[in-house]
Amino acid sequence: MATHVCSLKFDAAKDGGPLSVTPGEDYHLVPFPYAAAESYDADDMHAETxxxxxxxxxxxxxxxxxRPAHESWGRLYAMIQWEVASGDEATELRDQFARDPLGTLDTTCTEHRRASPGMQCFAKAWAIFVSPDVPLGLRVAHNASGSLNVVLAEFKLEYDA
Structure with missing residues (x-):
């Protein structure tokens, strides 16, 4: 049995600027760069093609x-850092894991958090069954009066197969 890991990282300072997230009830997928910009993906679970x-x-x-390479009991991890904005502060920041977010959406581990003083950094972990037929995504939302930026995000899948 081997441990399989896909570890993705989005860093606005290195990846072309922040991810601007419009306010409202709609969640937004967090995109991640490919290849050398990935943290680790030996099984090619985050392939551009x-x-x-x-x-x-x-x-x-x-x-x-x-896209998981095998069926297994998997562990998802995420870290999200929102840019501190003045004037457009959110009273609620939201995030969730999503199964098949571009198809038949099924969400899990949805969290709504009150904004805290200072930097808005959140980490989460969740365990679910994973399958090659069901891609996974990390989604975010907020209720500020204007757009807010995600400046750093990590999304990881780990499982044994």
Missing amino acids: WDGTAHPFPADPASALI
């Missing part, structure tokens, strides 16, 4: 997906 078509970061929503 998984279906023979290019899915460029950050324009294509498919750049947000991890």
Whole structure:
């Protein structure tokens, strides 16, 4: 039995600027860069051309997906850092894991948090069954009066198979 890991990281300072998230009830997938910009993906679970078509970061929503290589009991991890904004502060910051976010959406581990003083940094972990047929994504939302920026995000899948 081997441990399989896909560890993705979005860093606004290195990846073309922040992810601007419009306010409202709609959640937004967090895209992640490919190849050398990835933290670790030995099993190619975050491939730009998984279906023979290019899915460029950050324009294509498919750049947000991890596609598990095996069926297994998996552990998801995420870290999200929102930019501190003046004038457009949110009273609630939201995040969730999503199964098949571009198809038949099924969400899990949804959290709504009150904004805290200072930097808005959140980490989470959740365990679920994973399958190669069901891609996974990390989604965020907020209720500020204007757009807020995600400046750093990590999304990880770990499982044994």
